[in-house]
Amino acid sequence: MLNQLRPALVLLVALTAITGLAYPLAVTGLAGAIFPGKAAGSPVERDGRIVGSALIGQSFTGEGSFHGRPSATTAADPADASKTVPSPYNASNSAGSNLGPTSAALAERVKGDLDALKAERPGVPVPVDLVTASGSGLDPDISPEAALFQVPRVAKARNLPEDRVRALVTSRIEGRTLGLIGEPRVNVLALNLALDEIARR
Template sequence: MLRQLRPALVLLTALTVITGLAYPLAMTGLAGAIFPARAAGSLIERDGTVVGSSLIGQTFAGPGYFHGRPSATTAPDPADASKTVPAPYNAANSSGSNLGPTSAALAERVKGDLDALKAENATVPVPVDLVTTSGSGLDPDISPEAADFQVPRVARARKIPEDRLRALVASRIEGRTLGILGEPRVNVLALNLALEDLVRP
């Protein structure tokens, strides 16, 4: 019996070391050497402090900032570990809401968001990505239309001409990957950092 088990155990050990240790370490080292910034999480620094990642969205509160897509991620409830509470852009719990089109909770949330957005800008239709969550809940980008929709609110809050903000948004639009993949998009963190630079004395 040992003669039959030995090859299986040797093979299991060898494959565990190769695929579970050597390969991941080699790929991590190679990625760090070729793409150091991306391998470190595409972190964005401002004045020597990490302010976020270009790959993970974050919450921007207040009317003077551009807002990202809604996020459906959650975290354990501090009062009851068997329950969860909303925790937008929680990278430790990346997920969508799993609510379907017949969900009353989803319909109520979307209606509330629509009403709030229409109150701030009733001149154009609300872009769909401002009321829908992404599959991961961590989407760092919005459509150019979603950024343009928010210009009047940000302009009022910051007392900046709308044309100047629209030019800023246009300068931050990223095209399709390789010219064919995905849609044009605007990274919300990068846009808000550019906004801060715009209004710095």
């Protein structure tokens, strides 16, 4: 029996060492050497300190900031660990809401967001990504239409001409990757940092 068990144990230890240690360390080291910024999580720096990541959205709620997509991520309820509470852009709990099209809670949340956005811009169609969460709940980007929809509110709150804010949004539009993959998008963190840069001048 030991003769049959020994090869299995040796194979288990060898494969664990190769696939569980050597390969991940080699790939991580190679990625860190070739793409140091991306391997470190694409951090965004401002004035010598990290203010976020280009890959993970943040919750912006002020009138003078562009808002990202709704986020369905949650965290443990501090009052009752068996329950969860909304925690937008919680990177440790990346997930969608699991609410389907027949969910009354989802319909109510979307209707509330839609009504608020319609009140903000009466008569203007609301871009769908401003009322729907992404599958990860961490999407850092919005569509150019969603960013342009918010221009009047942001311009008014920051006391800036709408044309200037609109031009800033247009300058921050990223095209499809390699001209084929994905959709045009605007990184919300980068856009808000660019707005802050205008205010500092």
